[in-house]
């Protein structure tokens with residue numbers, strides 16, 4: 001018998017959406033449990049003791065075990081599917097883009113999207129306000145790097161969609177929410193169209 005899969009999530013988060021999108025494209029049915037981040041529902045003693053000691057979502061529950069970190073959850077769901085390249089170099093290259101997403105892309109684009117979309121200006125701390133220009137510059141640099149990479153290729157790794165594309169897509173396609181100008185990145189815009197045309201694609205609000 002296979003373990004039941006439950007995604008603990010805040011559905012408007014790109015990190016949570018990338019897990020749902022991976023599950024959909026890989027054909028893995030999941031159940032969903034929603035948490036309200038603005039009410040601190042992932043910071044309760046119960047959540048920290050049982051689901052994720054780091055107090056964050058997404059977390060993929062596999063039976064009675066838990067996988068925090070979006071890209072690790074995606075990797076679990078995509079295992080054995082066409083999203084994971086079998087060639088060892090391409091496999092490592094896919095991981096390269098997933099690590100890069102977490103270090104150079106998500107902390108800038110996703111963080112600004114959250115600060116601008118969910119926090120009223122007077123809720124921002126002095127430190128957050130100070131960090132905004134740096135995050136904007138680093139987010140623009142990340143988008144430019146992606147655009148340059150896609151100049152002469154359709155997908156981030158090899159000749160087909162992989163988990164690298166799914167993980168990068170989640171926050172890139174909504175970067176406009178944080179006032180990043182995607183029109184400056186025509187190759188990224190074309191790639192977004194290709195991801196959306198992938199069989200079993202689901203939008204963020206589904």
Ligand SMILES: N[C@@H](CCC(=O)N[C@@H](CS)C(=O)NCC(=O)O)C(=O)O
Nearest residue numbers: 013015037055056057058069070071
């Ligand atoms: N590196 C983590 C980041 C997780 C993360 O920052 N989650 C945010 C929502 S996208 C969260 O749970 N914030 C609530 C909090 O920190 O209390 C991942 O990729 O899953």
